[in-house]
Amino acid sequence: MAIRRVSVLLLSLLTAGGLGTLLWQVLAPGGWTPAKLVMLAAFIGTAPWTGLCLANGLIGFIILTTRRDPVRAVFPAIAHSDASPPRTAIAMTVRDEDMRRVLPPLRRLLRELDLAGVGDAFAVFILSDTRDAQGAAAERKAVAAFRAQDRDPGRIRYRRRAANTAFKAGNIMNFVDHHAAGFELMLTLDADSEMSAAAVLRLVRAMQADPTLAVAQHLTVGSPASSAFPRLFQFGMRAGMRTWATGQAWWQGDEGPYWGHNAVVRIAPFRALCRLPTLPDGRHVLSHDQVEAALLHGAGWGVRVLPDESGSWEDNPPALPEFLRRELRWLAGNLQYRHLLRLPGLRPMGRWQLVQAILMFIGAPLYLLFLLAAATAAATDVTSPFPAAPALALTAAWLGALYAPKLLGYAEVALSSEKRQRYGGLARLAGGVTAEIGFTLLLDAVSTVAKTDAVLRRAFGACPGWTPQNRGDRGVTWSEAAHLLWPQTVLGILAFAAFAAAGWTATLWALPLAGGLLAAIPLCVVTADRRVGLWMRDRLIAAIPEELRENGAIAAASPGAARRPLPQVGEVF
Numbered sequence: 001m002a003i004r005r006v007s008v009l010l011l012s013l014l015t016a017g018g019l020g021t022l023l024w025q026v027l028a029p030g031g032w033t034p035a036k037l038v039m040l041a042a043f044i045g046t047a048p049w050t051g052l053c054l055a056n057g058l059i060g061f062i063i064l065t066t067r068r069d070p071v072r073a074v075f076p077a078i079a080h081s082d083a084s085p086p087r088t089a090i091a092m093t094v095r096d097e098d099m100r101r102v103l104p105p106l107r108r109l110l111r112e113l114d115l116a117g118v119g120d121a122f123a124v125f126i127l128s129d130t131r132d133a134q135g136a137a138a139e140r141k142a143v144a145a146f147r148a149q150d151r152d153p154g155r156i157r158y159r160r161r162a163a164n165t166a167f168k169a170g171n172i173m174n175f176v177d178h179h180a181a182g183f184e185l186m187l188t189l190d191a192d193s194e195m196s197a198a199a200v201l202r203l204v205r206a207m208q209a210d211p212t213l214a215v216a217q218h219l220t221v222g223s224p225a226s227s228a229f230p231r232l233f234q235f236g237m238r239a240g241m242r243t244w245a246t247g248q249a250w251w252q253g254d255e256g257p258y259w260g261h262n263a264v265v266r267i268a269p270f271r272a273l274c275r276l277p278t279l280p281d282g283r284h285v286l287s288h289d290q291v292e293a294a295l296l297h298g299a300g301w302g303v304r305v306l307p308d309e310s311g312s313w314e315d316n317p318p319a320l321p322e323f324l325r326r327e328l329r330w331l332a333g334n335l336q337y338r339h340l341l342r343l344p345g346l347r348p349m350g351r352w353q354l355v356q357a358i359l360m361f362i363g364a365p366l367y368l369l370f371l372l373a374a375a376t377a378a379a380t381d382v383t384s385p386f387p388a389a390p391a392l393a394l395t396a397a398w399l400g401a402l403y404a405p406k407l408l409g410y411a412e413v414a415l416s417s418e419k420r421q422r423y424g425g426l427a428r429l430a431g432g433v434t435a436e437i438g439f440t441l442l443l444d445a446v447s448t449v450a451k452t453d454a455v456l457r458r459a460f461g462a463c464p465g466w467t468p469q470n471r472g473d474r475g476v477t478w479s480e481a482a483h484l485l486w487p488q489t490v491l492g493i494l495a496f497a498a499f500a501a502a503g504w505t506a507t508l509w510a511l512p513l514a515g516g517l518l519a520a521i522p523l524c525v526v527t528a529d530r531r532v533g534l535w536m537r538d539r540l541i542a543a544i545p546e547e548l549r550e551n552g553a554i555a556a557a558s559p560g561a562a563r564r565p566l567p568q569v570g571e572v573f
Contacts, residue, residue, distance in 0.1 A: 004251040011058070012051030015401050019043070019050065022394040030384030035377035042370035049359045050401050057240075057404030060247030060307075064412045071308045074249035077210040078202065078306075085121045085204045086184040088264070093171050095129040095164065097191040099142035101315075102126075105194035110150065112197030122187075123155040125179060127171050129164035136160050168260070169276050169288030176271045183267055190261040192315035194223065199311025203264035206306065214270060214301035215293065217256065217263040218312040219245050224547040226537050229323065229527040230316040232439040235432050235542040237316070238309065239409030245307040247405075254302030255349040260289035262312045269301050279339050287333025290357050291340060294350030313546075319476050319528035320446070321484055327447060328454045331361040335458055364451035371514055375495045378502035386506040395509065403440070422545040432542040442523050445516030449488045474528065481524040492517025 023043055027036045067073045090109070094102060106124060113119040126143055130136045140158060147153040161174060172188065180186065185207055187200055195218070203216040219241060222234025249256060274292040276285045285291060293303045317323040337354040378386065400407065410433050413419040414426060423429040482489075495514050499506045516523065526532055536542065540551065 001251070001253050004253075008052075008055045008059070008251045011055040012048065015051040015054045016047035019047065019394070019398055019401065022390065022397055025390040026387050026394050029387055030381060033377060033381060035373045035380065038373035039370050039377065042366040042373065045366040046363045046370070049363050050398065052356070052359075053244075054401040054404040056244045056247035057406075057408045058247070059250050060243030060245070060405065061408035061412055063246050063250060064243065065415060070246060071306065074246055075206070075304055075306050077206040077213060077216070077304065080205070083208065085118050085201065086208065087182055088122050088185040088187055088204060089175075089180055089183040089267075090122055090124045090187045090189065091127060091172065091175055092124070092189040092191065092193070093127045093129065093168050094139070094191045095168075096132065096135055097130075097139075099139055102191050103142060103146050106189075107146070107149075109195060109197060109200065110155075113200070114151065116197050116201065118197075118201070119152075119155075123183070124157065125175060126156075126158045127175050128158065128160035129168070129171050130160060131164065166276065166284040167286060167288070169274075169285065169292075172288075173271075173275060176267050180267050180271075186265050186267055186270075188261050188263050188265055190314065192223075193220075193261050194313045195262055196311035199308075200264070202306065202308070202311075206304075207264055207266060210302065212300075212302050213254070213304060214266045214296045215258045215263055215303040217258055217303065217305045219305065219307045219309050220259070220262045220312045220314050221309045222316045222544070223313040224544060224550065225316065225318075225533075227318050227528065227530070227533040228536055229319050229533075231533065231536055231542045232436050232527070233323070233443075234316050235544060236406050236436040236440055238544060239413065240403075240406035241409075242307065242309055243409045243412065244405040245305050249305045249307055252349060254304050255297045255347065255353075256293070256303050256305045257353055258289045258293035258296075258303055262314065266301075269296060269299065273299050273301070277340070277343065279336060285333070285336055285340070287330060287336065287357070290334075290337070290353050294343075294346050294353055297347050297350040297353075298345040318474060320443075320524040321476060321480070323443075324447065324450045324484075327451060331451055331454050332458065334358055334361055335455070361451055362455065364448045365455050367448050368452045371495065371510075374510070375498035378506045379498035381502075386502050386509070388505045388509065391509050395512065399512065403437075406440075422548070424540060424543065424548050428540060428543070435542055439527070441512050442516035442519050445492075445514055446485065446488050446520045446523065449491060449517065453487070475530060476525050476528040478521070478525055481521045485520040485524055488517045488520040492520070 020043070023040065027039060063073055064070045072078055090106070092102070092106065110119060110122070110124070113122055126139075128136065128139055130139055139160070143156070143158040147156045150156055157179070159175070159179060161171060164171065166173070176186070185204060187195070187203070189195070199218055203218055206216045207213050221238045221241070222230060225231050225234065270292070273295050276288055276291055278284060296303055317326050334357040337358055341351055341354055410429070413423060413429060420426050420429060423432070492514060496507060496510065496518065499510045537547075540548065543551075
């Protein structure tokens with residue numbers, strides 16, 4: 001494993017060095033100015049994350065395209081056994097959720113487990129942190145109806161905490177302390193999770209085959225969606241996560257990440273080791289999962305990712321406002337990890353996992369600083385012509401490295417006739433890729449400004465919160481979008497005015513990097529418009545394999561393989 005990790009480090013350094021050489025060719029002509037020096041410093045700060053993206057994407061791509069069984073190549077604990085699965089608690093955390101969306105996936109999972117003849121080994125625990133008394137009463141009523149319709153009502157239980165101390169981590173720890181007696185394993189699910197029985201049993205069998213595993217984490221993909229925003233987002237996320245998770249599993253081995261849901265956890269070591277420390281100011285940790293993984297690594301327990309995308313789903317945010325709120329919640333939690341890097345007992349890989357989680361967000365201010373410095377250089381350096389050719393080469397290489405997991409994920413599908421067919425053929429795949437890449441370039445510019453603002457607020461002492469999530473499709477009005485995204489719009493106008501001073505070549509160069517700032521408000525409104533989503537759905541634009549199976553565009557899937565449409569109000573139980 002050490003050789004693999006050194007190879008990833010070297011590949012990341014080579015990537016940074018190559019991009020640095022291209023940047024030097026852009027900046028050196030005409031002499032150095034303060035703006036150019038800021039661009040160089042910002043680039044150096046983003047290099048570790050960019051190099052890691054290329055390394056994980058490239059390694060994952062090679063494994064996926066050259067190995068007959070890529071999953072087993074990085075997850076050796078997969079086992080086929082006729083032995084009865086150990087007692088497993090299905091622990092689903094909820095807080096102010098619409099139970100009409102939460103409970104149907106659980107019903108499907110229980111039915112599939114029953115059909116597989118293993119239903120008696122599983123019990124459901126709905127763990128509520130809902131604070132509103134009226135909402136809690138509705139939860140209890142919904143669960144009571146859900147229990148009444150089950151063949152064994154006793155295997156479905158509901159518990160609500162009076163206070164959501166320590167957030168979701170406290171909710172789970174309360175469960176393992178007081179309600180998990182008699183269970184060896186727990187399947188952790190979020191309110192928007194869905195898993196097939198086959199996927200759950202893959203994880204359970206892996207835990208049976210390897211008694212040193214504390215967590216078997218399943219790769220999770222987005223559920224079929226009708227709204228434009230989640231359709232486009234999850235289309236690209238699916239391609240990127242498949243290569244990223246495969247590449248990362250190759251060099252992290254049994255010191256991998258835990259993402260907090262759609263995973264099977266061994267209860268005894270989790271209970272003993274995963275009590276999270278409070279932060280120096282006495283607050284609780286918001287993002288618990290990576291810390292729990294690091295604590296388990298440090299005690300010698302394994303945490304592995306199963307990079308198989310079949311049978312494990314989650315809902316993605318329905319519109320840009322919800323996406324930004326989720327990103328900022330994650331940012332607030334991940335930045336807290338800086339206080340935990342010196343926790344005693346952690347292994348180097350556990351500490352790296354925390355650093356990597358910080359790098360996911362701390363690069364945003366540096367990307368924005370690079371852009372603003374480039375705009376300043378374009379507007380003030382009137383003596384030197386814009387270096388169009390080297391700047392174009394730098395942009396293509398930088399974006400290629402940054403988006404390598406996604407781009408190589410698309411290439412992996414395109415190279416396989418079977419996988420192309422799952423996406424409806426090469427032409428349909430290419431259409432989805434084109435739409436998604438354009439969407440991502442616009443979205444990332446918008447997200448970068450929002451994350452930079454959040455990082456600065458944290459730096460000046462603002463206290464983060466952890467608010468409930470809206471998961472339902474909705475439209476966004478022009479006034480709401482303008483109220484939320486006016487900073488991006490103003491910044492975009494100023495930046496492009498500066499680039500325009502250097503001529504049309506500089507302006508065109510900036511479009512893929514900053515065009516989303518000018519388009520922020522219409523992007524928000526259009527991607528939330530129900531008519532746009534239906535238009536895309538009718539034409540199967542950015543359709544994922546489960547949706548194509550549902551529409552009969554490719555061969556029918558096995559039972560449970562596709563996400564079913566949500567029931568109407570009267571059809572839940």
